[in-house]
Amino acid sequence: MDYNSFLDLVKQRRTIRRFKPDPLPDDYVDKIIEAARWAPSGYNSQPWEFVVIKDKKLKDDVFNTIARQRPTGGSGFAQTEDYRESWMRQKSLPWLDPEMEYQNAPVFILLYGDTRTQLGLPMVVRYDPYMKQSIYTSSLANAFLYMHLAATTLGLASQWVSLVASPNNHLRLKGLLNIPAGIDVYDMMALGYPAHKSRPKLMRPADKMVHRDFFGEEDFRTDEEVRDFIKRTRAWVSANHRRGVDKKMVG
Numbered sequence: 001m002d003y004n005s006f007l008d009l010v011k012q013r014r015t016i017r018r019f020k021p022d023p024l025p026d027d028y029v030d031k032i033i034e035a036a037r038w039a040p041s042g043y044n045s046q047p048w049e050f051v052v053i054k055d056k057k058l059k060d061d062v063f064n065t066i067a068r069q070r071p072t073g074g075s076g077f078a079q080t081e082d083y084r085e086s087w088m089r090q091k092s093l094p095w096l097d098p099e100m101e102y103q104n105a106p107v108f109i110l111l112y113g114d115t116r117t118q119l120g121l122p123m124v125v126r127y128d129p130y131m132k133q134s135i136y137t138s139s140l141a142n143a144f145l146y147m148h149l150a151a152t153t154l155g156l157a158s159q160w161v162s163l164v165a166s167p168n169n170h171l172r173l174k175g176l177l178n179i180p181a182g183i184d185v186y187d188m189m190a191l192g193y194p195a196h197k198s199r200p201k202l203m204r205p206a207d208k209m210v211h212r213d214f215f216g217e218e219d220f221r222t223d224e225e226v227r228d229f230i231k232r233t234r235a236w237v238s239a240n241h242r243r244g245v246d247k248k249m250v251g
């Protein structure tokens with residue numbers, strides 16, 4: 001593979017949050033997991049476990065468990081937004097409409113990590129809480145990203161559903177799915193055929209993020225520039241969450 005083909009894949013992988021309900025060919029999930037298995041992991045620990053859910057009732061149960069944490073579920077998500085600094089507050093969180101989101105996706109893949117694998121890390125890592133955690137979660141993140149890239153090559157839409165990892169959801173899902181002790185959820189992928197196209201991505205320009213050899217503080221963004229980007233990207237993400245809900249945004 002040449003660099004341009006690789007970059008095309010990287011650019012094509014985009015988060016899509018609306019899915020057609022059509023089922024996927026069986027081997028698609030296998031292909032996605034096969035790619036993830038090859039991800040680099042700290043000390044080759046391969047801490048991952050994959051839970052694939054296609055059963056409609058079970059998917060609904062997982063969705064409803066997570067939806068309880070939504071603004072509409074009164075879990076604190078929206079309430080805590082009231083404490084956000086005023087300069088980046090948004091009027092509302094209109095994109096979070098549970099009726100319109102990923103419950104339509106024909107497959108959920110939950111990525112779990114086996115904390116017992118941490119025993120095999122070098123002792124300086126194992127006894128450093130920060131390093132132990134970062135090596136473990138980075139390994140799982142690698143596998144998860146490979147899953148999203150593989151899904152892209154198959155023409156599929158995929159979404160991160162990070163709320164699976166909030167303490168309440170984590171424990172409720174553990175009960176629902178019979179997950180043993182020591183196996184902790186990392187994230188969930190909703191997977192299916194896309195119901196709409198992605199729109200161009202808001203990108204930070206490269207010039208202020210690359211620092212070569214001898215550079216100074218002035219080489220980095222100012223506080224004002226960081227705040228400006230935060231405002232713009234929050235608006236961009238909100239619009240993406242609504243994409244496919246607003247009829248004019250479909251297509």
Ligand SMILES: Cc1cc2nc3c(=O)[nH]c(=O)nc-3n(C[C@H](O)[C@H](O)[C@H](O)COP(=O)(O)O)c2cc1C
Binds near residue numbers: 017161
């Ligand atoms: C660690 C991580 C967690 C994320 N969690 C969520 C999530 O819970 N729900 C969601 O809809 N998107 C989630 N996303 C997707 C991001 O919002 C998305 O990647 C970002 O807006 C850039 O858009 P793109 O994926 O189309 O490039 C997450 C992405 C990452 C990397």
